Amino acid sequence: KAGVTQTPRYLIKTRGQQVTLSCSPISGHRSVSWYQQTPGQGLQFLFEYFSETQRNKGNFPGRFSGRQFSNSRSEMNVSTLELGDSALYLCASSLDRRGDEQFFGPGTRLTVL
Amino acid sequence: GENVEQHPSTLSVQEGDSAVIKCTYSDSASNYFPWYKQELGKRPQLIIDIRSNVGEKKDQRIAVTLNKTAKHFSLHITETQPEDSAVYFCAASRGHTGNQFYFGTGTSLTVIP
Numbered sequence: 001k002a003g004v005t006q007t008p009r010y011l012i013k014t015r016g017q018q019v020t021l022s023c024s025p026i027s028g029h030r031s032v033s034w035y036q037q038t039p040g041q042g043l044q045f046l047f048e049y050f051s052e053t054q055r056n057k058g059n060f061p062g063r064f065s066g067r068q069f070s071n072s073r074s075e076m077n078v079s080t081l082e083l084g085d086s087a088l089y090l091c092a093s094s095l096d097r098r099g100d101e102q103f104f105g106p107g108t109r110l111t112v113l
Numbered sequence: 114g115e116n117v118e119q120h121p122s123t124l125s126v127q128e129g130d131s132a133v134i135k136c137t138y139s140d141s142a143s144n145y146f147p148w149y150k151q152e153l154g155k156r157p158q159l160i161i162d163i164r165s166n167v168g169e170k171k172d173q174r175i176a177v178t179l180n181k182t183a184k185h186f187s188l189h190i191t192e193t194q195p196e197d198s199a200v201y202f203c204a205a206s207r208g209h210t211g212n213q214f215y216f217g218t219g220t221s222l223t224v225i226p
Contacts, residue, residue: 031212043157043202043216056213059114090156092212099145099164099208104156 002027004093004105012111018079021108025072025093031055032074033102034066037088046089049074050097078110086112115140117205119217126193127225134220136203137185143205146186147214148177152199160201161188164208193224 005024013019025032033056034046045058049068066076072093078085088109092102116139126132138146144165149157163170163177163186170177174193179186190197203217 033212033214035214035216042218043204043214045213045215048212050211056211058213092214094212097211099206099212101147101159101162102212102214104149104158106156 004091004103006089006091006105006108008108009106010109010111012113013081014113015081015083017081018077019081019110020075020077021089021091021110023074023076023091023093023105025074025091026103029093029095029103030072031094031097031100032068032072033092033094034074034076035090035092036060037090037107038086043090046076048097055097081112083112086110115143115205115207115215117203117215117217119203119220121220122218123221123223125223125225128193128195130193132188132190132193132197132222132224134188134201134203134222135185136187136205136217137183138205138215139184140205140207140215141181141184142207143215145206145208146177146179147204148188149202149204149216150199151202151219157202190222193222195224195226198222198224 033048048056068074088107094100147162151157176189
């Protein structure tokens with residue numbers, strides 16, 4: 001089976017712009033979670049999507065949003081970018097929502113200038 | 114919400130020695146505890162996990178122990194090898210209520226040949 005894929009792998013944006021990141025889960029996996037990874041804060045949970053619905057949300061401002069499509073692919077959007085949004089954004093897919101093993105994608109490295 | 118603390122933040126051991134990383138959690142409803150290994154520039158990969166109905170689990174040189182009463186769990190790596198050098202993250206989740214994982218801040222393990 002192909003693993004979790006994320007596009008693009010690298011992004012450079014300027015403050016105030018918006019960005020959309022994409023995640024394709026492992027085939028058959030229905031849950032997709034997003035995390036922000038920074039050197040100081042580690043991995044912070046952003047949100048989880050299952051059956052095209054947001055099921056859980058972390059403590060991030062409303063500028064961070066996401067969605068999931070019927071084929072389980074997911075996108076996250078960050079509007080009005082700030083310097084502090086520079087991070088590695090990881091998505092992880094799971095078969096279901098029962099605390100199953102999460103498989104991570106390679107991440108998208110976002111740099112905000 | 115859940116709060117996961119991880120210690121130490123850095124750990125250096127001689128090749129062949131054992132390494133122990135400890136995590137504590139705050140939410141008594143957490144029941145699934147995975148450990149991830151992240152090599153430089155790569156995605157986190159699950160190395161072992163444990164559920165709350167089990168006190169210990171072992172997989173070759175890696176073992177995890179869980180003390181539900183004290184709300185702490187530990188990763189033990191025996192006979193360490195240079196390829197064990199990486200950042201290790203512990204995590205906790207409520208399992209059946211979804212895939213919202215709370216991560217520790219990571220331990221950078223260096224195995225000195």
